[in-house]
Amino acid sequence: NEMIRRSVNRYLSVPVEVGSDLLAAARALCGDEPGIACILGTGSNSCYYDGKEIIKNVSPLGFILGDEGSGAVLGKLLIGDVLKDLLPPALKEQFLTQYGLTPASIMDKVYRQPFPNRFLAGLSPFIREHLDEPAIWELVTRSFLAFFTRNVRQYDCFELPVHLVGSVAWYYQDILKDIAFDLGLRLGTVAQSPMEGLIAYHGK
Secondary structure, three states: OHHHHHHHHHHHOOOOOOOOHHHHHHHHHHOOOOEEEEEEOOOEEEEEEOOOOEEEOOOOOHHHHOOOOOHHHHHHHHHHHHHOOOOOHHHHHHHHHHHOOOHHHHHHHHHOOOOHHHHHHOOHHHHHHOOOOHHHHHHHHHHHHHHHHHOHHHHOOOOOEEEEEOHHHHHOHHHHHHHHHHOOOEEEEEEOOOHHHHHHHHOO
């Protein structure tokens, strides 16, 4: 009927823009200002944003070849240490029991089941709970250091703030701040989700 037609026409006249999650993160974190925008969640990504668009992006390469600092890579490193007996025996047994895993089931989830990155990222809570264990602390700091050195520092914009968004960024922000400081990087906003920043950006 006529009322439905008018309603459809009204929505069809609204402009629609399709962009990447990285552009969304950059707008949410940087707004109209230049900066380095980073995603640290299940995967990781980063870019140099000039206040309008992404100027440079170091390819994240996924959790097998890259994605340093991501939940999937943290989980991958944890699993590697578990299977190579590099964790204290009691901690290894606690991990396997808590998640109901065996070496065989781990291999199946990583190499045969779909979405191994999600499985690996889902192990992050165990890592957070045991940051006082030196082996876990070293694993986490090594991965975050790799994220900054292999990605962020390639933008060669040390005067710009480095902003972070995502679950890993949010829950590990204290460690990230310490590592960034040691590298001479200026950390800016750290957000769990880009939604609030996106609403502010598009509400202008």
